[in-house]
Amino acid sequence: MIPLEDITAALAEAVRTSPHNYVSEQMALAPEDVGQRLYDDPIIAIGSADDPLWEKLKEPQAVGAIFRTPKQWLPQGRCVVSYFAPFSDYVVEGNREDNVLVGNGWLYARVEGQAFLTEMNHFLEQWFESQGVKALSPYASEEFKYVFEAGSSEDIADKSLSFTSNWSERHVAFVCGLGTFGLSKGLITRKGVAGRFGSVIVDAPLEVTPRPYTGIYEYCTMCGACMRCPGGAITLEGGKSHEQCSAYVHTTRVKYAPRFGCGKCQVKVPCERGIPKK
Template sequence: MNMKNLKQFIIQETIRFVETANRAAVPEKIWKTPLVGFADVRHPAIRNLKQTAGEHHQMPEDVMEDAVIVLVYFVPFQDFLSKENKDKGLATKDWAQAYETTNAMFSKLNQHLIRVIEEQGFSAKESPEARIFYRDEVISHWSFRHFAYTAGLGTFGLNNMLITEQGCAGRINGLVTNLRVSPDQPQQEEACLFKRNGSCGLCLQVCPAKAITEQAYDRRKCYAQCLKNAEVHTGLGSSYSQGNEAIGSEVCGKCVAGMPCALKRP
């Protein structure tokens, strides 16, 4: 299979898997068609991750010695999830459930993609750091958003989310691989209206934690709000903690739901 066909094959396998998982979703479909990108591990945006995303950020070659590509995908939520969650206060139960269900689906999707890639004579691995959230630092050492940016899936909004052609209401995941395919390139134009021309900033206004300003994003304030939601949304899962640490779904989404960038690139 040539480089172009191999790339399309991986994209279609990702889409097909999500469509199949959607049919099993209860009580209704959770996801729209995923977007898939291929980030070059040699790109400066990845080589500089320890400066831009954190000094302890894991590098692709730490996961796979012969890493060539970070395969990354964005799975958008169905529109109703964003529309339901746009009111003030805590996140809706449906939003919290979608978060947990999506994270659980990612594990199965990644295993499927690993098998598919191996059948084509290549290898792929998940980053161990992708499953860990360091509460003392309020940070992960594996930023799918930065890889998705490098893969051309979107650009960062004022809300610190990645705004794609399908908006920013959804989840991102992926794999490190030695696939020999042509990498994608970052988008050049800002998707965020505020960053593009100063015409929005709605996420700044609606954030219940006041974690967003024109200059910065305060992850500790943001996480404090997520913990308030976790106290209410229990029994749905706790994606990044186990045992006694599993307190509930650490979600919010108010800076996403109902925004001009929630469901599409504005």
């Protein structure tokens, strides 16, 4: 059985050595940004493909009927390997400086960093392959579907669906045991909320890690600090409005084109870098 430590070490090495995890001269908005690292070493949790929670993700209050369980993606799948890659101090601190203006590092991590995360998912597929294990990253596959606004995707039959996908990395991370949701709908891990998730489904029996919580919002103190949202998208009563968040983030495309971003709900908050104390 492949130990968790070996998977963690292999992914950390890939994260450290990929040139796409560093600001290049071509993408830099300021000379001092060149060479800065975007993502820190990831943490990993492993879930069982037979976990009954996968079916629950199909409920409307979770991901919805569009969600495909691990076995729907890979029928012989045995486990799901989910990782959280925290943003580096350079990225987080740069976005703490102003309540509205977005830090350069955040913009790179959000836009160029997305390609980097896809690369890491493909890395995991290939690494498991080298161990004789079939691995599939739904997010990096051609069958991945994300629905923005209701009715916006021609190939999705249910026109009422919005802001959802057939493989939600945050929900997958929740099932695997990486963390719980916060008021801001970010997933709070032991390394905080500021970062991104990825995962692969494997056909090998790995040691499943514990899910050290039962509640969906167990790690969130409901302190309300994330209501500093400049788009007014977060309230204590209603949680986060994906529509309002999306509309606000869209406005940033004018100022930062071809990039965009915000992330103010993930910085200068008690859950930024860890599980907040109650």
